[in-house]
Amino acid sequence: MPGRDVASWNSLINGFLAAGLLDKAKAAFDQMPEKSIKPDEVVFLALLTACTHAGQVDLGLNIFDSMRLDYQIDPSMKHYSLIVDLLGRAGRLNEALKFIEEMPINPDLVIWGTLFCACRAHKNVEIAEFAVTKLLELEPKHPGSYVFLSNAYAAVGRWEDAERVRSSMQDKGVGKGPGWSHVEVDGQVHRFVAGDNAHHKDANEIHQKLEEIMSGARKQGYMPGTEWVLHNIEEEEKEDALGSHSEKLALAFALIQTSPKTAPIRIVKNLRICGDCHSLMKYASIMSQREIIVRDIKRFHHFKDGTCSCGDYW
Numbered sequence: 001m002p003g004r005d006v007a008s009w010n011s012l013i014n015g016f017l018a019a020g021l022l023d024k025a026k027a028a029f030d031q032m033p034e035k036s037i038k039p040d041e042v043v044f045l046a047l048l049t050a051c052t053h054a055g056q057v058d059l060g061l062n063i064f065d066s067m068r069l070d071y072q073i074d075p076s077m078k079h080y081s082l083i084v085d086l087l088g089r090a091g092r093l094n095e096a097l098k099f100i101e102e103m104p105i106n107p108d109l110v111i112w113g114t115l116f117c118a119c120r121a122h123k124n125v126e127i128a129e130f131a132v133t134k135l136l137e138l139e140p141k142h143p144g145s146y147v148f149l150s151n152a153y154a155a156v157g158r159w160e161d162a163e164r165v166r167s168s169m170q171d172k173g174v175g176k177g178p179g180w181s182h183v184e185v186d187g188q189v190h191r192f193v194a195g196d197n198a199h200h201k202d203a204n205e206i207h208q209k210l211e212e213i214m215s216g217a218r219k220q221g222y223m224p225g226t227e228w229v230l231h232n233i234e235e236e237e238k239e240d241a242l243g244s245h246s247e248k249l250a251l252a253f254a255l256i257q258t259s260p261k262t263a264p265i266r267i268v269k270n271l272r273i274c275g276d277c278h279s280l281m282k283y284a285s286i287m288s289q290r291e292i293i294v295r296d297i298k299r300f301h302h303f304k305d306g307t308c309s310c311g312d313y314w
Contacts, residue, residue, distance in 0.1 A: 264292065
């Protein structure tokens with residue numbers, strides 16, 4: 001390029017970030033002062049996001065301090081939420097809560113939602129309940145707050161509490177949209193909704209293909225992660241429920257409709273990919289000898305030869 005401004009460097013760093021390439025993103029950032037380019041708040045957002053996805057807590061905290069002290073950039077709510085996410089994903093929940101309490105601005109829905117998601121991942125119901133209380137104070141009818149708390153209870157086996165929260169949702173008329181995935185085959189986009197597979201004309205063939213994938217994966221060591229099914233049902237039923245996740249249906253359909261060892265399979269999902277689907281995608285990339293790319297609400301996941309670009313940290 002004849003001229004490289006802060007926006008072009010930011011685009012480069014964000015591109016590395018989306019692919020999970022923290023080292024390259026940090027190397028690009030380190031070049032900016034050499035080129036007399038002063039980083040702005042957007043560049044720091046990208047770097048903090050990269051640290052969050054890579055589990056680089058100390059590096060992320062150092063970058064946050066550098067932004068404030070070295071570059072005199074006041075953090076925005078987005079910067080604060082990323083630090084909460086950074087600490088929360090690492091299981092440092094008390095530090096995350098203390099950080100929120102010491103923020104100079106009032107935390108918003110995203111801040112408390114970020115803390116809650118970390119509590120669910122690390123099965124800390126006590127702080128999760130506190131976070132949901134704050135969420136409902138800010139937006140009493142936000143469906144995510146109820147779903148978050150119900151899932152947190154279910155994750156630790158408190159089924160009666162989980163059902164109580166779900167019932168409260170129904171009583172208050174609070175609804176939640178379904179998870180869906182899109183996959184493109186031969187120039188056409190196909191949509192799959194979690195649990196609703198009877199309406200697709202290829203439903204039987206898709207389920208047969210999915211069972212073939214799961215059977216082959218089991219032989220290589222895959223174990224269905226039934227903890228991702230948050231209902232008090234038998235293990236066998238949980239395995240069946242896992243098979244209805246929209247990204248699995250999209251994968252099976254793409255494998256049926258495309259030739260072996262051809263172009264990568266690209267799936268877009270409106271929610272964060274669950275741990276079980278993430279595990280199965282790795283096995284599927286080995287068995288099919290295909291690259292599988294899943295873009296969930298958080299990031300890109302590049303599955304190839306049994307590994308993912310996120311390093312199993314997302």
